Amino acid sequence: xxxxxxxxxxxxxxxxxxxxxxxxxxxxxxxxxxxxxxxxxxxxxxxxxxxxxxxxxxxxxxxxxxxxxxxxxxxxxxxxxxxxxxxxx
Amino acid sequence: xxxxxxxxxxxxxxxxxxxxxxxxxxxxxxxxxxxxxxxxxxxxxxxxxxxxxxxxxxxxxxxxxxxxxxxxxxxxxxxxxxxxxxxxxxxxxxxxxxxxxxxxxxxxxxxxxxxxxxxxxxxxxxxxxxxxxxxxxxxxxxxxxxxxxxxxxxxxxxxxxxxxxxxxxxxxxxxxxxxxxxxxxxxxxxxxxxxxxxxxxxxxxxxxxxxxxxxxxxxxxxxxxxxxxxxxxxxxxxxxxxxxxxxxxxxxxxxxxxxxxxxxxxxxxxxx
Numbered sequence: 448x449x450x451x452x453x454x455x456x457x458x459x460x461x462x463x464x465x466x467x468x469x470x471x472x473x474x475x476x477x478x479x480x481x482x483x484x485x486x487x488x489x490x491x492x493x494x495x496x497x498x499x500x501x502x503x504x505x506x507x508x509x510x511x512x513x514x515x516x517x518x519x520x521x522x523x524x525x526x527x528x529x530x531x532x533x534x535x536x
Numbered sequence: 537x538x539x540x541x542x543x544x545x546x547x548x549x550x551x552x553x554x555x556x557x558x559x560x561x562x563x564x565x566x567x568x569x570x571x572x573x574x575x576x577x578x579x580x581x582x583x584x585x586x587x588x589x590x591x592x593x594x595x596x597x598x599x600x601x602x603x604x605x606x607x608x609x610x611x612x613x614x615x616x617x618x619x620x621x622x623x624x625x626x627x628x629x630x631x632x633x634x635x636x637x638x639x640x641x642x643x644x645x646x647x648x649x650x651x652x653x654x655x656x657x658x659x660x661x662x663x664x665x666x667x668x669x670x671x672x673x674x675x676x677x678x679x680x681x682x683x684x685x686x687x688x689x690x691x692x693x694x695x696x697x698x699x700x701x702x703x704x705x706x707x708x709x710x711x712x713x714x715x716x717x718x719x720x721x722x723x724x725x726x727x728x729x730x731x732x733x734x735x736x737x738x739x740x741x742x743x744x745x746x747x748x749x750x751x752x753x754x755x756x757x758x759x760x761x762x763x764x765x766x767x768x769x770x771x772x773x774x775x776x777x778x779x780x781x782x783x784x785x786x787x788x789x790x791x792x793x794x795x796x797x798x799x800x801x802x803x804x805x806x807x808x
Contacts, residue, residue: 448742448776449775449776457774457775458735461744470569476668481749485549503695503709505709505736505739506709506710508706509680509681509710510681510710512677512678513678513679513681513682513710514648514678514679514681514682515682516627516682516686516750517686518649519649519650519652519653519686520615520643520648520649520650521649521650522649522650522651523616523646523649523651523652524647525647526571526613526647527676528676528677528678528679528792529676529677529678530677530678531677531678534679
């Protein structure tokens with residue numbers, strides 16, 4: 448498998464671009480008028496997971512954005528997913 | 537390079553995609569039944585769709601020398617209407633003996649509703665009664681974790697269902713372990729903005745091993761990349777995986793799962 452140096456050589460520039468995109472997205476949301484919804488709060492909780500280094504950042508980010516409940520909902524009122532759970536964590 | 541595309545919605549793709557995929561080494565294409573982007577108004581619409589999957593699309597693929605297989609079901613996105621779902625499920629047995637039908641799929645959940653769950657149970661029962669392979673769609677984004685758990689409960693609660701004859705598709709980092717740990721196959725879907733990128737899919741292969749995993753493009757009418765499987769193969773090579781390891785992931789593994797259906801046969805001259 449590749450060394451850490453080789454991984455950086457292969458993926459750093461791409462990850463850097465995505466990181467700047469995230470920063471620009473947050474700035475864009477800040478500049479916009481009105482109130483944010485649950486998605487931004489979930490997003491910021493997920494961002495905090497990036498600072499932890501137990502090898503499961505991707506999993507924990509996905510968990511921050513997931514519906515943790517276990518019971519089926521009474522009926523589907525939409526077909527679409529929005530990317531974050533609207534309930535309280 | 538040789539590969540099998542185990543999940544592609546070719547009815548939504550142009551002929552150029554067949555050309556590109558077969559030129560890249562695709563030896564078989566498998567197409568689960570899915571949502572058309574709008575709700576069909578009656579079971580007659582599904583009857584025509586099943587004819588398209590079993591009659592027309594194989595002829596289209598044959599022009600490029602590639603066998604086309606399919607899976608039949610009513611997709612969870614259309615499962616809220618129980619009466620329609622029952623009518624469609626009643627149609628399916630008359631198509632199961634057709635030569636390119638591999639099993640029941642892609643069944644599963646979308647928003648994790650009670651009716652979706654009921655329709656999933658009905659289609660699992662259909663598969664069990666007809667001894668069919670099962671291909672399962674797991675929900676999108678925030679609904680995936682819960683939906684995957686509910687789906688595993690349904691499958692594991694039916695003693696007729698063998699995990700090694702079911703593939704749970706669209707797994708990600710937070711669902712793959714739960715699927716593999718209880719003996720099911722897991723599918724890594726390569727999408728540009730949701731599900732897995734090629735880099736993340738290869739991460740998962742490296743972390744969990746290649747056993748009972750496959751990769752697919754799930755290309756359809758939305759943002760998706762028909763060449764995603766060969767692109768993921770390129771990612772594996774760039775990461776230092778050998779030709780044998782790549783071949784196992786994109787050819788041997790799907791062949792091992794799909795080969796459980798005796799109808800899944802590749803052209804003999806292209807299998808080695």
